[in-house]
Amino acid sequence: MKITAHAGAIIPIGGNRDGTTYISPNFIYQQQRDFKQYNIGFYIAKAPLVGGIWYRGGDSFIVLVGIQQGIFKFGYSYDITVSKLANASAGSHELSLGLQFACHPKKKRFRTLKCPSF
Numbered sequence: 001m002k003i004t005a006h007a008g009a010i011i012p013i014g015g016n017r018d019g020t021t022y023i024s025p026n027f028i029y030q031q032q033r034d035f036k037q038y039n040i041g042f043y044i045a046k047a048p049l050v051g052g053i054w055y056r057g058g059d060s061f062i063v064l065v066g067i068q069q070g071i072f073k074f075g076y077s078y079d080i081t082v083s084k085l086a087n088a089s090a091g092s093h094e095l096s097l098g099l100q101f102a103c104h105p106k107k108k109r110f111r112t113l114k115c116p117s118f
Contacts, residue, residue, distance in 0.1 A: 002032040020047035026054075050075070059083045060091075073098040 008026035024043040030036070041054030041062070048069050054062040060082055066075030075096045081089045 005029045
C-alpha cells in the first residue's frame, strides 16, 4: 500500500489580491512499505516568473525556476545532494513542461420543496 499526503496554500503578498504575486508553502509525505520520504518547501511567484526551494528529508535540496504563461508552465530544477550519495552524484537537472487548466467551481443547485397539501 502507498500512502501520500499533500498540504499547501497560496498566500497573496504585496497587497495583490489578483493572484499574480504569492508565496506558496507546501509539504508532501510519501510512504510505501518501509520507505518513507517527506519534502518541505515553498514557491514564490511574481507573474509570470516562479521560483522556489525544497528540502527532501535527509537527501537533497531542490532549487527551481520557471515561467507560467496562460495554461503553459515551463520549469528548470536542480537537485543538490547532501547525503552520503553526494560523492557518487553531482546532483541532477530536470526540465518540466506542464499544462494547468482552469478549475471552475460547481454551480450550487437548489431544489425546491413542494408544500404538502392537506
